[in-house]
Amino acid sequence: MKFASHYILASASVALSASISDCPGYTASNIVESDGKLTADLSLAGTACNIYGTDLSDLKLLVEYQTNSRLHVKIYDAGLQVYQIQESVLPRPSNPGVLAPDSAIQFKLTEDPFSFSISRASSNEILFDTNGTKLVFESQYVYLRTRLPKDPNLYGLGEHSDSFRLSTDSYKRTFWNAESPFIPRDSNLYGSHPNYLEHRGESGSHGVALLNANGMDININKTDSGDQYLEYNILGGVLDFYFLAGSSPTDVSRLYAEVAGLPAMTSYWTFGFQQCKYGWPDVEFEAEVVANYSAANIPLEALWADIDYMEDRRIFTVDPEKYPLDKMRQLVDDLHQRGQKYVMMLDPGVHKSDTYATYSRGVAVDAFIKAVDGSLYRGEQWAGEVVWPDWFAPKTQDWWTDEILRFFDPKTGIDIDGAWNDMNEVSNFCADVNCEPSEEATKRNAEADASYKALRSRQDSAGDMKGLPDRDLFNPNYRIDNHQGDLSIRTLYTNNTNADGTVQYDTHNIHGLMMITATRNSLLARRPNSRPFVLTRSTFTGAGTKAAHWFGDNDSNWDDYRATISQMLSFAAVHAMPMVGSDVCGFNGKAQEQMCARWVLLGAFQPFYRNHADISAPNQELYLWELVTEAAQKAIDARYRLLDYIYTAMYRAASTGVPIVNPLFFVYPNDTKTFGIDLQWFYGDALLVSPVTDDDGTSVTFYLPDDIFYDFWTLQPIQGKSATVTVDDVAFTDIPVHIRGGTVLPLRSASGNTTELVRQNDFTLIVAPGIDGSASGSLYLDDGDSVDVGSKYSDISFKWDGKILKAEGTFGYETDVVVESVKILGGEEPVTKEGAWSLNEAFEVTVS
């Protein structure tokens, strides 16, 4: 969904006489060290510089050795007034506590001026070091800088559309969730994940996660004398750091998931191919899309409904003419009968109209955000004049669940299989303070907010961590580089107060996370034993525990096709959000046939796989072109045969935090040539995908590490030589994919037109021996949908030693599906052994 018109308020830039280097810093005292813990007081070391706010004179330092590989460092105000992210929104990891000497990373304090460093215990290598610049901790500005080695390999700090390995020269990452049509480069986008992974090759990887929701700029740059640094410039909140010591990049992902929360396990069907379009005219047209997919022999797993279905763009309504309820129910029934799914959009903006029941019921329980005088805070969204849920208000969740239960009631309403939360940054079509929600909208709803005079005011009491009083919440002196302009442009006013006394200035970036949390809870209320499926545009640290994410309103061009790879890698490998993907073929603009064919193949090897386009873009359903149809049949066939392989990777991500897809350096951490690669990736950890990436190109030059690989399509071996390989004449219906030697790939022997049918097919095990002749892999099986599968799952490991393939593990999921063949790669031709090995117990296959 997009809103493309731009106009930005000119804002006065603040003339500064002082500079950060004039600030006095802090002095540490009263240092207390006990088992696995250190605390200290930090006092302002001189005259306040008050550069962008008021310097806080008394801070506290808390250092906790939480596990052998996780160190928590928190710097916060002694008065406990400064905003801290509510535990209810972002639960913190538990702290088992270890003794400091047992930790793989060590904290070192310098008292005056206060600074600290983090080093790796095994090598004393410094990972993070604030020496040389002074901490600034003000009411509306927090500043901290760490030195870094020359030209470091840094990844993460999403959401952005820049290279995966971040630029280290004059690079600014801004964090302020915003409507971002065309996903601009070098800009803040829809989500905020201020954590990074740094990879240092043979000496290891580590992670630095900052839990802070305030707007910020993180600068990665060099001083005039060439010293590399990374610095935080934050509009408020506390410095709440988790330092993660990994031995490998994969370890860092795993450790980060302990902090942000393990990703939600999604249902098997969510890996199917899905189709959406903003601007489908009516329900008959949708039914035709479904029929045309069947007729074209392109499997369609789920159909999506954008805002077209609503009456006057109001959530929880259907357009009585174009999308009447009875026909919608028929459509969903038909889909369900064929094993297909239906997902519908739910935006946060609620049309403000007394004749609209959803709104009235929300008003009755005080579910909406209020303005300074206690009246409802109004803005403009698809429905016209709208109000927004205050997710902090005590009854908002119940109201939201009630609306969802009513509208999506399987007996009387639309029995959806998932929900899509869009515009939840929050996006407001009202640009600025001079905007009145559109006249037409206001006319329709011209009535006073008489019942809203209960003034909502911030609580200023000490100790509640709800935000310091007396700040300029509208125009802070430090300006982050928000591409929309001032903080409140095209979103909620940052000076609005939430029901719990916190302010939007501090909580803006978590609105989307709160909405998807509420939606997920509501979906669980309607189907208590089905894994809820929520797709969100806006994200924050921890969003992977609730939802899937697509990369927003990109463009139907080759640049955005390429950008999907680094976007996917950042989310899946660094931000603990495995279920991600782009709008296949692009959202804005006209999709060109050859590009769409390539994109369908690319998307088939990314976790979330959906075609979607804007209302102003021509239709781009895959069956509309012959070439794309052929590409789609090939792509989806491969994807579906690999479905259990990727579902197993999803299970690993959800149960341990290891990434579902891998950058090359995750698999080859000592190979420096892999560190900058973001046009290739591993789907799971065994399949290397190397798409054609040049505009309209038919050849691709890609990197093969020093290892043995096997062409996924022909099964022929190819020895990698730490060098690039060029393949010419790659048809628009082809994508180079290689199996990494040393792996066992469980493949369904045949695909199916829905994932339900795929699940009924037997398996082929592809054994791809490594250089030493051995191989291993695994297969996770369950019913594909239950929230709690209990002991009814199988987790089978495969080990090939050159002669015997052993399958062992847990066999709790009963199935008639068997392994019908084992294929050993490596020779001129694969050696195939046929059989019918049950997946309900351990087995061995000898192949000679």
Ligand SMILES: *[C@@H]1O[C@H](CO)[C@@H](O)[C@H](O)[C@H]1NC(C)=O
């Ligand atoms: C901090 O940096 C200064 C100047 O580079 C150096 O002299 C000093 O030893 C450093 N202190 C620590 C604790 O590293």
Ligand SMILES: *[C@@H]1O[C@H](CO)[C@@H](O)[C@H](O)[C@H]1NC(C)=O
């Ligand atoms: C990076 O540092 C250079 C040299 O000090 C400076 O000119 C430039 O503005 C800095 N870039 C950013 C994004 O701060």
Ligand SMILES: *[C@@H]1O[C@H](CO)[C@@H](O)[C@H](O)[C@H]1NC(C)=O
């Ligand atoms: C990378 O190098 C380190 C240090 O030399 C070594 O311990 C590690 O096993 C190597 N990793 C791989 C995957 O080769």
Ligand SMILES: *[C@@H]1O[C@H](CO)[C@@H](O)[C@H](O)[C@H]1NC(C)=O
């Ligand atoms: C479905 O296919 C028919 C026959 O090719 C075509 O006339 C119709 O426009 C298609 N409908 C949609 C919604 O794509």
Ligand SMILES: *[C@@H]1O[C@H](CO)[C@@H](O)[C@H](O)[C@H]1NC(C)=O
């Ligand atoms: C899938 O194929 C089966 C028969 O092969 C057919 O009965 C069914 O309608 C098809 N389903 C879809 C969604 O095309």
Ligand SMILES: *[C@@H]1O[C@H](CO)[C@@H](O)[C@H](O)[C@H]1NC(C)=O
């Ligand atoms: C926020 O600031 C704007 C602009 O100064 C003002 O119009 C509005 O009343 C303020 N709202 C609150 C809730 O303080």
Ligand SMILES: CC(=O)N[C@H]1CO[C@H](CO)[C@@H](O)[C@@H]1O
């Ligand atoms: C990020 C990016 O490449 N955005 C592009 C999206 O498409 C528009 C229109 O073609 C370009 O102007 C943007 O640069």
